[in-house]
Amino acid sequence: MSATLNPNIFRAYDIRGVAERDLTTESVVPIANSFAAMLVDAGSRDVALGRDVRASSPRIAEVFRQALSSAGLQVYDLGIVSTPMLYYGVSRFQRGGGVMITASHNPSPDNGLKLLINDVAISGDRIQEIYQGAQAGRKIVADGGAVHTTDILDTYVTELTEQACIGPRALKIAVDGGNGMSGPSITRLLDRLGIEHIDLYCDPDGDFPNHHPDPTQIDTLVDLQRTVLEHGCDLGLAFDGDGDRIGVVDEEGRVIHGDRLVIIYAREILKEVPGARIVGEVKCSDTLFSMIEKWGGDPIMSRVGHSFIKATLRENGALLAGEMSGHMFFKHRYYGFDDAVYAAMRLLEIASNVPEDAPFSTLLADVPDTVTTPEIRVDCPDISKFGVVDSVVSHFRALRPVEDIDGARIRFENGWGLVRASNTQPVLVLRFEATTDAELNAYQSEIMEVVTAAISACDDSV
């Protein structure tokens, strides 16, 4: 069987498109067969299957149940779960693979697939292999396959509850589930831990009727911020659509970005494991790396992107990694995948040990304040974006220290500027940090001038 597949849905880290256009049953059948064959090739015997609450998810799940079981695999169908619960099902029971049907925080007409071989999500070339196998109509048929329906929510929440070391302080927490997949597990966890919580939008609803479930977009946090202030909460927690990214606001409703969260976690881990390695991405604040060092840890800077961060965590034997976007990967006491409800539990442990009369924000009181820009996106064609970054690297290398693991992170006296090519779009992503606004502006204009010149030089040569 050959199918007409939209090649653009096969992205760097997952497969994602409009469900009724790109992921019709006719399109998903060859994708599922191709993945089943890849699992058999890898020697896998069993696979966990999960889905979010989107209207198209049950249909896509049915295709996978059939394809995986007819390839001779034992399919453990976890039903409606968050992405981390699917990862948990794979890691905890050492399944040979996993399929998560979700488009994370994308609008409700979209859907997507995250595919795992053993406990590693496939990316890049392996996703292209799925595409090629699907195009070629690759399919393995074998006896002995079966579908087993299992409910994992209780096992998952029980493990998190048993692990939690909650301190003496009575907490009041506001929770915004964004109608995504984390609502049922976080509310159940808070109940079991005996923590008072005020819930917003904790019932999964694939139409996301209240707001977009993406805590990196500050305007999605307005209701959470208001609730924290109205109810005098100690902090507020938000979750993205499929539950692998966390958003946090403090007692004043101020957003705590991903790199500042890693600082909070890192200090606790380093008390327990002196010298631990902790990973941040190249977009993170200098304060993250300097505070880890100050507390006796070993900070590691990673390239941007889920699979790079995970690989850096694994290869260095690090205990924690975090991204600006709110993905937090705990290898310390956990499996090393990004799980926002687990990250919430670790934050509750820390918050419940803050003295009664001190606000949550005291956890960052000794961390230097810096000024930063948000991510600045500059259009630049795919064909020239890497060339532009190369010429920025060579320009500044003659003048200043440059870290070039992912783009150019250029060091100035009191800060840095980053110029990198987006992994997924025809844009350059820039970010700046300094100790004062004046320095920030100076660094930004010096770098922008070089970037603009490099873009027009590339335009002329293409």
Ligand SMILES: [Zn+2]
């Ligand atoms: Zn997500």
